[in-house]
Amino acid sequence: MEMKKSRKIILTVVGIIVAIYTLFPFYLVVMNTFKNANNIVADPVGFGGVSVSQLMANLSAVVNNSNFNFWYAFGTSAVITILSLVLLALFGGMAAWVICRNKTKWSTVIYMTFIASMIIPFQVVMLPLISTFRDVGQFVGLSLLQSIPGIVFAYCGFGGAMTVFILTGFIKGIPYELEEAAAIDGCSPEGTFFRIIFPLLAPVITTVTILNGMWIWNDYLLPSLMLGQNGKVKTLPVAVQAFVGSYVKQWDLILTAALLAIIPMVIIFIVAQKQIMNGMVEGAIK
Amino acid sequence: MASIRFKNVTKTYPGASSPVVPNLNLDIKDKEFIILVGPSGCGKSTTLRMIAGLETVSEGELYIGDRVVNKVPPKDREIAMVFQNYALYPHMNVYKNIAFGLNLRKEDKNEIDRRVHEAAKILDLEHLLERKPKELSGGQRQRVALGRAMVRNPAVFLLDEPLSNLDAKLRATMRTEIARLHQRLDTTFVYVTHDQTEAMTMGDRIVVMKDGIVQQFDTPQVLYDTPVNLFVAGFIGSPQMNFIDTVIQKENDKLYAVAGKNKLAIPKFKWEALAPYVSKTVVMGFRPEDFLTEDKRTKDNSMSVEMSFSELLGADYNLYMYLGETRMTVKIPATGKRPEKGPYEIAANMEKAHFFDPDSEKAITH
Numbered sequence: 001m002e003m004k005k006s007r008k009i010i011l012t013v014v015g016i017i018v019a020i021y022t023l024f025p026f027y028l029v030v031m032n033t034f035k036n037a038n039n040i041v042a043d044p045v046g047f048g049g050v051s052v053s054q055l056m057a058n059l060s061a062v063v064n065n066s067n068f069n070f071w072y073a074f075g076t077s078a079v080i081t082i083l084s085l086v087l088l089a090l091f092g093g094m095a096a097w098v099i100c101r102n103k104t105k106w107s108t109v110i111y112m113t114f115i116a117s118m119i120i121p122f123q124v125v126m127l128p129l130i131s132t133f134r135d136v137g138q139f140v141g142l143s144l145l146q147s148i149p150g151i152v153f154a155y156c157g158f159g160g161a162m163t164v165f166i167l168t169g170f171i172k173g174i175p176y177e178l179e180e181a182a183a184i185d186g187c188s189p190e191g192t193f194f195r196i197i198f199p200l201l202a203p204v205i206t207t208v209t210i211l212n213g214m215w216i217w218n219d220y221l222l223p224s225l226m227l228g229q230n231g232k233v234k235t236l237p238v239a240v241q242a243f244v245g246s247y248v249k250q251w252d253l254i255l256t257a258a259l260l261a262i263i264p265m266v267i268i269f270i271v272a273q274k275q276i277m278n279g280m281v282e283g284a285i286k
Numbered sequence: 287m288a289s290i291r292f293k294n295v296t297k298t299y300p301g302a303s304s305p306v307v308p309n310l311n312l313d314i315k316d317k318e319f320i321i322l323v324g325p326s327g328c329g330k331s332t333t334l335r336m337i338a339g340l341e342t343v344s345e346g347e348l349y350i351g352d353r354v355v356n357k358v359p360p361k362d363r364e365i366a367m368v369f370q371n372y373a374l375y376p377h378m379n380v381y382k383n384i385a386f387g388l389n390l391r392k393e394d395k396n397e398i399d400r401r402v403h404e405a406a407k408i409l410d411l412e413h414l415l416e417r418k419p420k421e422l423s424g425g426q427r428q429r430v431a432l433g434r435a436m437v438r439n440p441a442v443f444l445l446d447e448p449l450s451n452l453d454a455k456l457r458a459t460m461r462t463e464i465a466r467l468h469q470r471l472d473t474t475f476v477y478v479t480h481d482q483t484e485a486m487t488m489g490d491r492i493v494v495m496k497d498g499i500v501q502q503f504d505t506p507q508v509l510y511d512t513p514v515n516l517f518v519a520g521f522i523g524s525p526q527m528n529f530i531d532t533v534i535q536k537e538n539d540k541l542y543a544v545a546g547k548n549k550l551a552i553p554k555f556k557w558e559a560l561a562p563y564v565s566k567t568v569v570m571g572f573r574p575e576d577f578l579t580e581d582k583r584t585k586d587n588s589m590s591v592e593m594s595f596s597e598l599l600g601a602d603y604n605l606y607m608y609l610g611e612t613r614m615t616v617k618i619p620a621t622g623k624r625p626e627k628g629p630y631e632i633a634a635n636m637e638k639a640h641f642f643d644p645d646s647e648k649a650i651t652h
Contacts, residue, residue, distance in 0.1 A: 177373035180340050185387035185434075186361035199377045 026262075033058055033259050037252045058256040065242070068257060073239035077261075080148055080223075080235060081216045084155035088212055089205045091156065092163030097197055099164065100171040101179070111168065118161040122221065129154070130225055146231040151223060158222070159212045170204040171197070206275050214265050236261040288351055288364070288441030288474045290314040290337060295346035297332055297498075305344065306332050307498040319468045319475040321489035323482060324521070329498035331446055334478045338367050338444050350442060366435030367444040371451065372427045374419040374434075380406075381415040384433045398437075405433040408470070409463075425456045432467065443468075445477040449484065461488060482522050486510070494518050510573075516647040519571050519640060525604065525615040527571045527640070534563045543570050543639070546610045551586035553637055559651035560641060568650060571640035574604070574617040583633035593630040607632070 031050065032040045036057075039049025063070045099111045130145065133154070137144035144150030174197065182192045198205075220237040227233050229241055240257045243250040292312040298305040307329040314320050322330040335341040336348060339360035347354050355363055366387075374383050381402055388398045406412045409429040419427055428448060435443060445464070449457045465488050468475045479485055485492050486506045494501045494509065494517070502514045506522075513519035519527045532543040534552075541552040541560055552560060560568070578587065591607040591614065598620055605616040605625055616632060641650040 175371055175373060177369045177371055178375060180338075180360075181367070181369060181373040181375075181434075182386075183340070184338060184360045184365065184367050185438075186390040191390070196375060202377075 029255050029258050029262070032251065033256045035252065037250060040251045040255070054252075055256075058252050059260075062253050062256045062260065065253070067242040068239055068253075069234075070239075070257070070260065073234050073236045074260075076148070076233055077217060077235040077237075080151055080155070081213055083148070083152045084159065084216050085209050085213055087152065087156050088159045088163050089209055092160055092167055092208070093198055093201055093205065094193065095160070096164045096167035096171050097193060100168050101176070111164070114161045114164045118165065122158065126221065126225055133226065144226075146227055146233055148233060151226045151233075154222060154226060155212075155216050159216070163208050163212065166204060166208050167201060170201060174200055203275065206272065210268060210272050210275070214269065217265050218261070289316045289349070290442065290474065290476065291347075291349040292333075292336075293347040293349065295336065295348055296344050297329070297336060297341060298344045305498060307336075309346070310498070310500065312493065312500060312503065314474065314476065317472055317474055319465070319488060319490045320477065321485040321492045322476065322478045322495060323480065323485040323492055324495035324501075325480060328495040330478045330480075330493075330495050332498075333495070334444055334446055334476055337363075337442065337476060338365055339363050364441040365444055366438045366440035366442075367446065368428075368431045368435050368448045370447040372419070372431040374427055374430055376419055379416050379418055380411060380422070380430050380433075383419070383430055384437055387434065387438050401437045402433075405436045408436070408467075409433050424452050425460060428452065428460060429463075432464070436467070436471065441473060443471070443473055443475045445475065447478055447480070450479070450481070457484075464488065483524060486522065492522075494521060512649070512652045513640070514649050516569060516571075516642050519642070519649070523573055525574045525617070527573055528612075528614040528616075529642075530570045530572070530609060530612055530614070531567055531644070532570045533567050534560055534565065536564045543568075543636075543641075545570070545589070548589045548609070549586075550589070550634060550636055550639075552639070556639070556641065556651045563641075563643075563650065567644055569642040569644050571642060572614075572634055573638065574615045576635045576638035577616050577618060578633040578635050579618070580622070580633070583631060587633045587636055589632050589634055591630050591632055593625055593627050595627060596625055598624070605630075605632075 028044065031047070032044060034050040034052065034055045035043075036049065036054055042048065062068060095110075095114075099107045099114075133144040133150060137150065142149070144153065178196055178200075179192050182196050187195060218237060219235075223235045223238045224241075227235065227238060229238065236257070240254055240261070243253040243257065290312070291314070292310045295307065295310040296305045297307040297310075310333065312333075322333055324330050332341055336343055337350070339355065339358060343356045348356055350363055350365070375386065378386065384402045384405060385398050388401065393401075402415070403412065406415055409432060411426070411429055411433060414422060414426060414430075419430065422430065428451075431448070448464070449460050452460060461484060464475075464477075477484075477488060486509075489506060491503060491505055492509055493503045496517050502509055502518045509518060509522050513522060513527075516529070520529070530545050532545040532550075535542045535544050535549075541557050541564070543550045543552055589609060591609045594606045594608060594613075596606065597604040601620055602617050603620050603624060605618060607614050607616065607630060640652050642648065643650055
């Protein structure tokens with residue numbers, strides 16, 4: 001009993017330390033949005049110069065800054081994220097279903113290819129990816145770089161592996177008899193997917209969508225490479241770069257813009273965290 | 287018309303070295319209630335799934351009515367199927383589950399509503415129509431599965447071990463309900479089970495299968511009274527038939543079955559069939575109830591056994607005993623004194639004795 005109690009205390013202390021360590025950058029961002037640039041440089045960690053009026057001034061400066069163009073960047077991020085998530089859920093679900101139900105050696109090879117792609121770091125493929133996108137774009141006569149369809153296509157590729165991996169685990173747990181019953185009831189394979197399988201995937205698709213959504217919304221490296229710093233199409237994380245000059249970094253505006261970018265995802269995560277856990281566990285044990 | 291006919295049908299799974307169902311020939315009449323019964327892996331479910339169109343036919347022809355359906359998809363076979371695990375769509379309520387097939391066929395909305403409510407009324411599901419499957423008990427789920435099949439007015443009703451997930455009491459209730467449903471719908475039912483009690487109580491005719499081969503296809507009574515081989519004799523009936531190795535002896539123009547020190551007189555009507563087996567060993571079979579009360583015991587039907595233990599089933603005793611090394615189960619009315627452990631004399635009803643060839647395992651006479 002004593003052992004259990006002391007173990008619990010140790011685990012709690014470790015948990016608190018890890019939480020502080022993880023939340024510290026978030027604390028820095030939030031705290032410094034309440035300060036002006038001078039106070040941030042003078043006292044980045046403490047409470048010196050914190051005021052709500054300064055926060056309002058920072059927010060106003062960020063939203064009204066013509067170089068940053070907040071609403072346009074916000075809209076671009078939203079379109080790219082939503083399009084990518086819809087396509088990932090749809091095609092990821094289809095791919096996982098076919099891989100699961102059509103057991104051939106090829107389906108195993110394809111599945112293993114998906115899994116293998118998860119272990120390749122993005123940084124290894126990013127430069128060849130850009131040149132390939134440029135070449136393919138020129139070949140088919142479409143601009144894949146500096147365009148929303150191009151980056152959505154790239155996100156579908158990068159997010160596909162994890163989506164298929166998680167959905168495959170879940171589909172294995174769906175009794176095959178449901179599909180047989182649907183076939184007897186008169187469902188085509190497409191009908192079976194959209195009427196039976198896809199609705200049953202709802203909990204795990206919500207989880208995958210939130211996980212993919214947080215990554216796509218917050219991603220900086222891929223859009224900065226594919227859309228460019230000076231391109232017309234900019235996502236929120238890339239647009240924040242407008243406040244970073246060669247000689248002057250406007251930390252008050254950078255951090256306020258970062259906060260504005262984070263807020264939607266924080267809200268979604270708080271609302272949906274139970275759903276995320278359920279989806280993860282269901283995928284794991286079914 | 288929904289007769290079903292298997293003509294030289296073979297089913298081999300891809301990569302398998304031998305067929306799971308080799309050369310099946312079976313004629314199921316319109317409106318019959320047929321039971322496919324056999325141990326696990328005997329091919330009964332595969333046979334049912336071939337009728338449903340969920341398994342392809344490797345060779346031969348399968349007819350539903352006058353039509354060869356080898357290449358006809360499940361939805362066009364005029365069949366409905368009830369699965370072992372019910373296969374209800376978890377995200378739909380009971381109403382939508384039952385109406386699903388009709389909606390896909392784009393039936394008139396009012397007609398769908400009428401049929402769903404009619405089925406729900408028959409199956410006592412009217413108060414559950416808004417519930418999701420997870421909110422139902424096992425028996426209620428099974429009734430929803432039956433309702434889903436019913437509303438389609440299928441020509442053939444296929445049921446794959448539909449009661450195996452239910453507890454004993456509910457199983458007995460649902461057995462009656464399904465039999466009643468068959469009478470009401472007046473259509474062909476094909477029912478797969480490994481439970482011989484279900485087979486005996488529900489079917490017009492029973493197909494006993496083993497290793498993909500039909501052992502016997504007949505009415506429950508014929509199967510029980512005159513099993514064609516040792517397998518059928520052992521599979522049908524609970525507790526199962528007792529098998530005793532005996533030697534046929536001829537003395538004074540009479541035939542006797544000799545098992546150890548016991549010598550049992552064989553009735554005259556069985557002599558002709560057993561004549562070729564004189565001085566040879568055969569397998570003699572007795573149903574547990576084919577034993578006589580003590581007052582009918584004679585030296586020609588008496589067997590000396592060692593009583594092991596007995597069970598009181600209310601109206602009867604199940605007596606477990608040994609004849610030499612052979613274990614036997616005997617069922618006697620629970621009227622007299624409960625037999626005690628130790629040496630015991632029991633009278634076999636030799637009129638009901640079955641004899642089997644030990645090599646071919648085929649029945650010699652009943």
